[in-house]
Amino acid sequence: MATQLTHLQRLESESIHILRETVAEAEKPVMMYSVGKDSAVMLHLARKAFYPAPPPFPLLHVDTTWKFRAMYDLRERSAQEAGMDLLVWQNPEAKERGINPFDHGPLHTDMWKTQGLKQALDHYGFDVAFGGARRDEEKSRAKERIFSFRTTSHGWDPKRQRPELWNLYNARKSKGESIRVFPLSNWTELDIWQYIMAEQIEIVPLYFAAPRPTFEWEGGLFMADDIDRLEQVMGHRPEITQRSVRFRTLGCFPLTGAVESEAATLAEVVQEMLLTTTSERQGRVIDQDEGGAGMEKKKQEGYF
């Protein structure tokens, strides 16, 4: 009698297979860890893949210094529980120049994230980096391989991708070249949430609605996570109102809009996510640059 594997079981097995193949063939792998829900799932899968050993690679957080405090809390705890080293990289040049989301616009993302990531990979000499991106997120991602080859300058050339057959991954590369590996390529947003529920994976509490100090800025609703710092860079103290809010995605707190919500449990969050009629990344400003091909262009320049 055949055992019917569910789609979540098949996705889980595939991801574990990818994680193990990478570790077996890479010289110095690292897992990008952004503390979001996809990162949480990826880390959980890594713990499964190498159990009873801890995952044999460190976690790397490319930190913009503007993340929510709750993210920093979970970051430390997750790494500790997984028995893994946590590396935090803050672009020293961005730090020195005081790059921030208020004064510098897109330069903030470029300096802290794109350049920061490249610096970190070069600094530690990682040849393979796991990323939690999914193919359902964005159009150019749907075309990217699970093993995505990058040039010595971290560029991605969509026209020169290696064919990827069966579950055979080609991890070979020359000196200086690197590979980004996406174990969650075939997962959808709903899969991620279902898996978090089924496996009871801890995620940042900001995904759940709670009364939080908020302020309005340029038409968006934001959380005053560090009011003193906000006042410093904004030049004035924003007006704070308590509202029941949560976040659909997590990034830098001055760039990540909150949504008013009462969804306080996992089931309610998933319900809200499924009831919405707009896509997950709709509020993400960076996808919309360059007339819809923004992400493709960023990836060619080395963005994750």
Add this chain to the structure above:
Amino acid sequence: MAELTASPTVKSNGNTAYRPDALIAEDIEGYLAQHQDKSLLRFITCGSVDDGKSTLIGRLLYDSKMIFEDQLAALESDSKKVGTQGQDLDFALLVDGLAAEREQGITIDVAYRFFATEKRKFIVADTPGHEQYTRNMVTGASTADAAVILVDARKGVLVQTRRHSFIAKLLGIRNIVLAVNKMDLVDFDQAAFDAIVADYRTFASDIGLEDVTAIPISGFKGDNIAAAPSSETPWYSGPSLIEHLESVPIANREAQSRPFRMPVQWVNRPNLDFRGFAGLVSDGRVRPGDAVRVVPSGATSTIKSIETFDGSLDEAVAGQAVTLTLADEIDCSRGDVIAAAEAPVEAADQFEASLVWMSEDALKPGRGYWLKLGTRTVTATIQEPKYEINVNTLEHLAAKTLDLNAIGVAEVTTDRPIAFESYADSKTLGGFILIDKETNATVAAGMLNFSLRRAQNVHWQATDIARTDHAKLKNQQPRVLWFTGLSGSGKSTIANEVEKRLALMNRHTFLLDGDNVRHGLNKDLGFTEADRIENIRRVGEVAKLMTDAGLIVLTAFISPFRAERRMVRDMLPDGEFIEIFVDTPLEVAEERDVKGLYKKAREGTLKNFTGIDSPYEEPEAPEITVNTVAMTAAEAAEYILQQIMPLK
């Protein structure tokens, strides 16, 4: 899916965007429980250019309410700007995401899309129709359980229809859907549909495709996509496309009924007390206590436990990622296959395989490539193809090599035995990729047909006098001094000088010269790339035998390709291959033109001449370099001796 109608008219006001299932609002736990245990079907769509593949996928996403309002708004604006459907929505724009694709209005690369119905989740690989992207179609097909082959109702079965059907069959896809698309453009004419289906069935049975389901559809209008029959095709009594895809059996379940196999990915040793073998079960099922055999070593043991993060399991089946512990401390490492003891897999080092060539650099028969099968990577050489298949006519054509997108059959030799099964039995243990050692590009997909009997019959003859004994008798360290450089650079002259000096020092040597071996050992070979590779391979083998006999071997061959020089290096123990680059600029060599060959090459009477119409790849890290512009042959020989003598 509850709200789907048979053929919703496409409107560009966005009123068919994502609309959540009623159950979500009423009972989210119930909804999730329902979604939790769905099966997952992977399929590809293929067909000729402009058969409407991207439109069909856009339609599948749209009809299963996977398009959000903001995405639909973007689609509406894009359709007006760059669409090809006039005022209507151009669904193709939902899938063609790369800038170059949007510019040219074609699909360049495989796109993976996701949608779900009440019964199943789907991952669809949208594969390009253009002939130059056949490799991408193969990529998409390799993980698919089913293939939807689109045919334009106005055009019927075309070359690409045949090509893609053949590839689907070759890749082992059993379930084929013939989707006769654009039925709206032939007034939903049943006779037109029947004629295409009859035509296709004849072809399908020729190539051994048995399970074909034909459905008349309109991707653009939505007929017979979600529900059937459409009011436009009352004469059609079969399922809609989605209904059919919901019922296609998943290959994974068949794999479970085969004997147990698991390629070892990773040996997990967190501490001295635990040694587990991690892998993805590719076939069958396994329980603690089962007797297993490790292939190729042949060692046997029994399964002690099946470990996972969530606890020990009583059983694991094909498709599950687990870690096995064995009752005995036997040798087992990455690349080995743990298999049922009573029905183990075979191991061999010579095979017949079908190959799909995926690189602009054509197959070089005789050259060493990395071959990755399961979790094992070995060096493999491919013989000149037995034949190439014309996938349009299915004819077998004579072939010297395989070019980009060519499909052929050839013999493959690996440098050591590997565990395998025929591709027809196991995709995991029969499918492989070839990787270029120089560029690291994936250059081919292969499917093993069977092992060649001689692989089992030719064994190494064990001899009592070992190569170290030969070397000891001659009181020297055997080496190969491999001179490489352009024609006329002075390789033979310098090698001759070096050999004379070695002889004076009572060293036992032999000089293999490029011209000389072509009079005997290699007189059957010409100067094509393939022949040059074979020339070097044979010389390498001879040189290796001579080092086994304890000799210091000097060779003087242009040996223009890095890959072959490395092949010879890999044949020999570490340190025994000394690459000597005789560095002479082309102008100088051509001016010397000792044998008058450059003149002939320039006149065009001599083809494939290195430096003129055939490349020379300089060594990247030769052990020794001599520059013949700065040194005489005697000085160069003296310098080489100085370099090698400390090595004894």
